[in-house]
Amino acid sequence: MSLPPNFVRNITAFGPAGAQWLELLPALLDNCARRWDLTLLPAFPNLSFNYVANAVRADGTGVVLKIGPPMGDMRDERAALRAYDGRGAVRLLASDDARNVMLLERLTPGETLTGMASEARDAEATAIAADVMRRLWRPAPPDHDFPTVAEWGEGFTKMRARFGGGVGPFPQAITEEAEALFADLLATSDAPVLLHGDLHHDNILSSGDTWLAIDPKGLVGEPAYEVGAMLRNLWEDRHTHADPGRLLSRRAHQLADALGLNPARVKGWAMAQAVLSAWWTVEDGGDYWQSTFDLAHLLREIPI
Incomplete structure (x- = not known):
């Protein structure tokens, strides 16, 4: 074959x-x-x-x-x-x-939301993503065995162990800021729900007159955590946007408004996740983490 x-x-x-x-x-x-x-x-x-x-x-x-x-x-x-x-x-x-x-x-026609993620249609795509999130989120089953956001955050501990207590090749200031931010957001989280865990444009497909998610990770945590993937996704296409910071800010505010979330938490989770994602890349043997830190820096600076 x-x-x-x-x-x-x-x-x-x-x-x-x-x-x-x-x-x-x-x-x-x-x-x-x-x-x-x-x-x-x-x-x-x-x-x-x-x-x-x-x-x-x-x-x-x-x-x-x-x-x-x-x-x-x-x-x-x-x-x-x-x-x-x-x-x-x-x-x-x-x-x-x-x-x-x-x-x-x-799912038919089965087109991904990526096709609607141009700057001109980003607000439309973001509204669809918010609707999918609303339909997905539900209390986690009482006897669930899903991973939790806290468990995913243990990646920072593994990073420290890997680099002898330091941060290895990563920029120290923003890495430590993300580490502290993740811990603070976790300690002050709202009631947990069952999250998709990796909900971005490529994982939302058209099905008739609606849109559905595919490939859920299955994760338990507060709703604001979910939004990070939608902000980070398509970062490699940032050069096609005149002002990627403005696009990220608008997307963060739209998702927060549509879902009744605190925009500062949306931004904070996204920034912390970007740094954690860079560690996962290195943990898996990759070396293409630098652009993720460019995103983390931008997310830290966008107005909320």
């Missing part, structure tokens, strides 16, 4: 276990096709760490098959989709948890 080279590189980077999974993937696909009576279509061209492809059920219904390698557990995503049950998010139709397989409804 033909797989995108980048996908193959990502999976084989896991070592022998990744290479073995790629060898077993055709048999796993055949098992899914027989189990759910599917006609499998070619894989999506932009695969990263999961195999994703459209498929058709025997009754002609279009679905999406998503298979993750064993080293990339999708447990929290499955649990979040079950909790959402189609309200604001794509519906989980079936799953094989042991094999890390999900069968999802296919």
Whole structure:
């Protein structure tokens, strides 16, 4: 079977276990096709760490098959989709948890919100994102096993341990400011809800006359935390905007107003998350974190 080279590189980077999974993937696909009576279509061209492809059920219904390698557990995503049950998010139709397989409804036309993220239409895209957030957020199940914002914030502790108590290659002043801000926001958080955890333009798709989220991380924390991803996303396209600081400020105020959030908390979470995201990049072996700090500096300065 033909797989995108980048996908193959990502999976084989896991070592022998990744290479073995790629060898077993055709048999796993055949098992899914027989189990759910599917006609499998070619894989999506932009695969990263999961195999994703459209498929058709025997009754002609279009679905999406998503298979993750064993080293990339999708447990929290499955649990979040079950909790959402189609309200604001794509519906989980079936799953094989042991094999890390999900069968999802296919969203049509399935265009991402990215196509509406030009400066001229950014307010429209932001309003759609706010509506999706409102539909997603709900009290976390009482017996949930989702990660929490506090647990994600432990990345700062791991960073310190990695660099002998320091901040390594990161700019010290803003890194320490973000670290302190994260702790303060966490200590003063509103009541937690079930968050998507990575809700940005590429994870919001059109479905008929509405929009739905895909690929939830499944995270428990205060609502204002969710907004950070929408502010950080498309940062690499900032040079196409005449004034990216003004765009970020307008987006932050619009989301805060639409969702009844404190704009200062929205801005603070976004800035702290940007620095934490830079650490995650280094933790995963990447070296492309510098632009994330450019964003953190800009977020710190935008008027709120």
